Amino acid sequence: MRLSTLDRINPFVKSIVILVCCIMMAITQSWQVNVAVFLVWFAAMLVFSKCKIKSLILTLVPVVFLALIVFVSGLFAGNAGVDSDSLYTVGNLESALVLGTRILSYVIFGLLFAFTTDSKEFIMSLMHQAKVKPKFAYGVLAAVNLVPTLQREWAEVNLAYQARRKSTGIIPFGPMFNTLVNGIRWSENVAMAMESKGFDGEGERTYSIETRVGAKDYIYAIVSVVIMAVIIVVFH
Amino acid sequence: MNWKLKDILMVAVVGVIFALVFYGANYLGTALTAVLTPFGYGPLGYQLIYGLWFMAATFATYIIQKKGVGIVAEMLAAVVETVLGGMFGPMTLVNGFIQGFGCEFGFMITGYKFFNLFTLVLSSITCAVISFIPETFFYGYLAYGGQMMLIMLICRIISSIIFTGIIVKIICDGLAKAGVLKGYALGMKQKMKEAK
Numbered sequence: 001m002r003l004s005t006l007d008r009i010n011p012f013v014k015s016i017v018i019l020v021c022c023i024m025m026a027i028t029q030s031w032q033v034n035v036a037v038f039l040v041w042f043a044a045m046l047v048f049s050k051c052k053i054k055s056l057i058l059t060l061v062p063v064v065f066l067a068l069i070v071f072v073s074g075l076f077a078g079n080a081g082v083d084s085d086s087l088y089t090v091g092n093l094e095s096a097l098v099l100g101t102r103i104l105s106y107v108i109f110g111l112l113f114a115f116t117t118d119s120k121e122f123i124m125s126l127m128h129q130a131k132v133k134p135k136f137a138y139g140v141l142a143a144v145n146l147v148p149t150l151q152r153e154w155a156e157v158n159l160a161y162q163a164r165r166k167s168t169g170i171i172p173f174g175p176m177f178n179t180l181v182n183g184i185r186w187s188e189n190v191a192m193a194m195e196s197k198g199f200d201g202e203g204e205r206t207y208s209i210e211t212r213v214g215a216k217d218y219i220y221a222i223v224s225v226v227i228m229a230v231i232i233v234v235f236h
Numbered sequence: 237m238n239w240k241l242k243d244i245l246m247v248a249v250v251g252v253i254f255a256l257v258f259y260g261a262n263y264l265g266t267a268l269t270a271v272l273t274p275f276g277y278g279p280l281g282y283q284l285i286y287g288l289w290f291m292a293a294t295f296a297t298y299i300i301q302k303k304g305v306g307i308v309a310e311m312l313a314a315v316v317e318t319v320l321g322g323m324f325g326p327m328t329l330v331n332g333f334i335q336g337f338g339c340e341f342g343f344m345i346t347g348y349k350f351f352n353l354f355t356l357v358l359s360s361i362t363c364a365v366i367s368f369i370p371e372t373f374f375y376g377y378l379a380y381g382g383q384m385m386l387i388m389l390i391c392r393i394i395s396s397i398i399f400t401g402i403i404v405k406i407i408c409d410g411l412a413k414a415g416v417l418k419g420y421a422l423g424m425k426q427k428m429k430e431a432k
Contacts, residue, residue, distance in 0.1 A: 070279075109326075136239070181414050
């Protein structure tokens, strides 16, 4: 399978660049910046990654809904216009726009990361580039791989409740607690299993995947930050 | 502290379970915001359940009872959330660090001597307050104005006390009673109590 340009960027570099861009964005309070950021990175994802426009839009539907709600709630509760006679003022509209569009621009970064990053590679790059100790990296990896088991456990516990005709309530505290109990038991067993196979979280070891930082990562970082700076200068 | 693999896995697995809870909580937050908006209190929607997101830190600290557990636990939970495809991507890591530090601060000012309801509540308050500051910039809360921000902060503190303080204590004590925490400080204390 051929990887797209964004897929091939080192995950750690990708996350750091996103953090820098988000912090730059946080300094501004302008909806124009937020919208521009959203559009530019949306376009970038369509061009430089393999994600389909349809799946991207489908993922964005609940986010746009959230942004709309925040926008409306900002209209009624914003900075200006509290004592004004009309329902909202121009000042209020402005601040509501900032709040609503801010969510969109954050989420587009989140989606960029989620759509173009392999979770295993991300954890490996945390180990190689961010110098996270192997025991933390492989520990998280093992826990994440327990997700299907935990989901099955969750379904089984719920089934057991049904079989005994016990109600789980609106918020199913009982099944949650049972899943937690077994989750902690497994975590101990997995840790023991890993150590009994000779896993040593500290020492020198070989790696199945070694992530590196190359020229393309530097170019990606510089281009992203420059685009962000240009957007801020132009629209702020 | 020196983390053992078993501690890391316990915190990470709990982080995974919490991450699955957050998934549902995100929808709950949106729904609450929608319900409250006509009354002019939309911004409170998420604040009312915000304590949920701090739970990993106090949970791990209360069980393991050592220095620095809060920050690492909340960071681990944040990495898990990012890996599982959280909506906010790597920004979760920054929030995780700030929230972890906020929780840690509550235990730090008591010198890590007490791990009880008092320090849990104290830590949930410091976490709510400290994590609120950067968010005013990140999410643009400033636009809401001073009065609304104060109400938001108060709601956040109350929610934090309930979820991060009280509910965490109930869950952890329950887990200790169930006997799955024998290898951790909290479980050992429970065992000593039973022996007496």
